[in-house]
Amino acid sequence: MRRPLFNLSMLSVLTCFAAASLAQAPAEFDPEDFGNIVIQPRQAAGTPGGFTLEQAFGDYQNEPIIEYGETSPAVRLGRPIGRLDTLYANGQTGFCTAFIVDDKHIVTNHHCIPGMDGDPTGADSNVQAAQFVAGYIKPGRSEGATRFTVSPQIVETNRALDYTVLRVFGNPSAKFGRMELAAADPEDAEFLWIIGHPQGQSQHISREGCAAAAPAISQEGKLVHSCDTLGGNSGSPVIRISDKRVIGLHHAGDNRTGYNMAIPMTRILAQSRVLKAAAGTVPVPAAPPAKPVAPVAPTPKVAVLPEAEACNTLWTEAKQLGCGGFEAYLAQCERHTFALMAKAMMKRQCTDTAAAPAAPAAKPVAVPVAPSQASGAIRVAADGSGDYRTLARAISAAKDGATIEIMPGRYNEGLDITRPVELVGVGNRADIILEVEGDNVIAWEADKGVIRNLTIRQLGGKYFGVDIKAGSATIEGNDISSKGLSAVVLRTNVDAMVRGNEIHDSAEGGVFIFDDGKGTVRDNVFYGNTFAGLELRDRGEALVTGNTFRDGAGQGLYVNEGGRGTISDNIIYGNRLVGISLNGSDNPVIKGNVVRDGGEGGILVDGKALARIEGNTIYGNTYAGIEVRGGADPWIKGNTIRDGKQGGLFFQGGARGVVENNDIFRNAYSGVVVQDGAAPIFRGNRISRSGYYAIEVLEGGAGTYENNDLTGNPDGAFLIDGKAGRLSRRGNKE
The missing domain is CATH 2.160.20 (Pectate Lyase C-like)
Structure with a gap:
């Protein structure tokens, strides 16, 4: 069923509420709704009913995708596209659209993570928590949808190109697939689709009258298009329907010209290491040879006619009237932005009027469950x-x-x-x-x-x-x-x-x-929760992945006597005690987690525990990023341990362990402290920008320290106490 038409006065009123700048802030929802799939958007300040129109053209054609049927090509194509929900440290919220590009990354707009502007590295993204909701296609119904945890750290970002790559845990591509990226710009007037989550609601598609302008790429390097979008569509893929590849990243409407804009994927691929790998492309030139950045004769941005507004009006009417409307539009506006698209639509719809149906065939409608x-x-x-x-x-x-x-x-x-x-x-x-x-x-x-x-x-x-x-x-x-x-x-x-x-x-x-x-x-x-968010004990074994453990009164996770399994790709923050406690554990794998802002330390290894701690990001904790004691013997490899309020690593109480290829930096005290009978092996680590020394070996401490980079610490590489035990140092860069 078609929606009621917007008349021109309604469209002009709504357009007045479009954002004045190209990059718009994410739409908002109530913080209490974070973690839900079905949400109620809050009203935006200064916008009636919270309705923010990026840009619509005449009859609004951003439709629920489920109307095409659950097995339709549109629904299948949209499976890797989901909603990105963000909860910020300052209490604000937001949602945008994002899409899957490989087994651990999603892409959205830079402006969807506004807090990160102060630190483009992503270390201070201002994101308290984030989730990616995939499979939300039925309005007001959550069945079939799945939530995936998103890391608050930024993998890649570029303000000028308005894109950000984020880490998503749990490999959503295994269930929902991934989008294919195009390494070429669209043709002028080429037909397009945009699939996303306008206003944070279920997945919608813009397809009727959705096409590139002519020229498709503006002088500013933007992909100009006529696809209808709303707030929340930011980060949606612009899809070329000929091969179903992503040719642009939608990011805003421009109320100066009345058209919507996207960043061409060719420009993003030229800058993004992650997306190049996902696309399997070689580096793409910023300006393809067929579209020189500076043409000999300047090309008008939108239209060459002084009657541009009249042509805009005629184009709106033409879309509603069909063949006769397109003829009238082309008679007066053959050099207008959408003239080539109008010719293509006439060729498709109006060439053989006797044989053509009077109206498009009805879309398949999903049959209700019995x-x-x-x-x-x-x-x-x-x-x-x-x-x-x-x-x-x-x-x-x-x-x-x-x-x-x-x-x-x-x-x-x-x-x-x-x-x-x-x-x-x-x-x-x-x-x-x-x-x-x-x-x-x-x-x-x-x-x-x-x-x-x-x-x-x-x-x-x-x-x-x-x-x-x-x-x-x-x-x-x-x-x-x-x-x-x-x-x-x-x-x-x-x-x-x-x-x-x-x-x-x-x-x-x-x-x-x-x-x-x-x-x-x-x-x-x-x-x-009063105690640990999750505890493993007495031969309890689990794969623990893609979860968020936050704001508990105890530990985030506790692997106790005989507990085992794999703890991977979780986000653990704001717990009153340590983020992860391993006490007598049976060699669990702790891999790829973000452990931050704990009331005590990041990871505690105690009670003769064995563990493999690999590839985690540990930062902002009150005590040491990793503490090892009680005769524990972990393997600590390839972690980033930074910005601790005390030291990076603390070994004591007869602890052992192998510590290799970690990046340990910007901790308030020394990067590493070893004492009280501990004798670890440190090999190939980089320890820098500590508050004091790179490594302190104090009373009773010992160990082997080889081939580490210990430069860039204000008090030097080593402090070795006169009561330290025997230690070996060789090959270090001091």
Whole structure:
């Protein structure tokens, strides 16, 4: 169904609210909505209803992509495109569009991360947290959408070209694919698509009347186009429909000329190391030979006619009237910006009027899912409108593999699940509440099943929110808290998936995995828990990836006696104790995490723990970036340890370990302190810009120090105490 047409007076009024500058700030949402998929944009100051129109042309044609059908080429093409949500340290919020380019990077506009302007390296991006929402295609419905954590550090950025490359955790390309980048500019008047998230809502596509101008590239090097966009479309890919490749990065409307603009991908590829690698291209010249930067005869920016405004009006009318409108437009405006596009549209639509349909064929519409009873699902509604009022009765009546749909309401019964079923909330999870005092909310022993889209509250007593004590389950997209014990427990189970949940404000920990418990903990947000956001102990083993652990009263993660697994690509910040604590751990891999701004240290290795700590970024912590003690023996390789409020690394208490190829800089005290029987091996590290020395070896400290770069420290390379033990130094650059 087509939308009501904008008349010219309405369009002129809306255009008055377009931003005066090319680079617009991200649209805003309520900070309490951060972490959600379906959000309500807040009103923008000075803009009626929060509606910021970048630029529309006549009949607004930025449509929900789902209207084309879930299996349509447009929906398939748009899978790597998602919404970028940002929560800033100053309390502001924002969302833009971004898209996947490889297994760990997304691209958006520079102006979507406004706080980073003070530090283009990204060290101080002002981003408190960020997420990438992929697969959000159904208006007001979150099913099928997945959240991925985004690092607050900037990989690449360029203000002039208005692009930024960000690190995304969890490899969204494995599920959603990636966009192909074009190494050539579009042709004049070439047909285009723009897919994005206007106003932060579900994915929309601009395709009707969406094309490059003529010339396509302005004298300023911008791609000029006629595709309709709104605030929130910033960072959307401009897609050439001939080969479905990205030929530009949309970034703004220009209310001086009335057209929308993008940065040509050729210009970005010429500057971006990451995108060159993703595109598999050789360096692209800033100005292709076919389009010289300085033509012999100057080309008008928009139109050569003095009646430019009249041609703008005729173009708007032509799009609404069709063939006759295009003829009238071309008769007076054959050198106007969109004349070549009008000719192409006439050729496509008006060449054989007898054979051509009077109107475009109707778009395929997604067929609604059949009622739940038709698919065998059991519906539970507390108000009596479903098959059952209580979950316990529904579960008792269900067959193995049944889906139990839970309608909005409050359910106050502890559930014991011993057969494989799917518990699925229907609607907004905030309205579907399972809350129990004096019992587990869900105790699970089935060999498989699903717990999805629910609010789960344990209200007190020595019980858990969700206790997976045998079998396996997928716990996905829930809001889970507990005033009793931990929110989620995995023990003696085969394997479980804990994915995309909000796990918070528990009286003990967030997720506790012990007694041979096994699982994958992916893309969750943990905050406000009294103890660790996640604890592994007693042969508990997990892949923990793509999560955010923030603002806990204890550690971010705690790998205790016998805990093991892989902790990778998480963001850990603002916890009262250390970001990651390893105490007697069984050689876990700690890789690719961002550990910052902890109330104590970044990573603590204690209790004869073994661990591999590789490729992490650790900064801004109150104590040492990494502390090793208690006879622990980790391998610490390739990390960045910087800007600590005390030292970079601290070895004591008989600690050992190999420390190699790390970059340790700008820490307030010395880069490294070794004392009290510790004897690590330091090899090939760069330690610079420390507050005092590069390395201090104090009473009882020892070790081997070879081939390190120790230059650039104000007090020198080494301070060796008279009571230090035996140490070896060779090949260092001092």
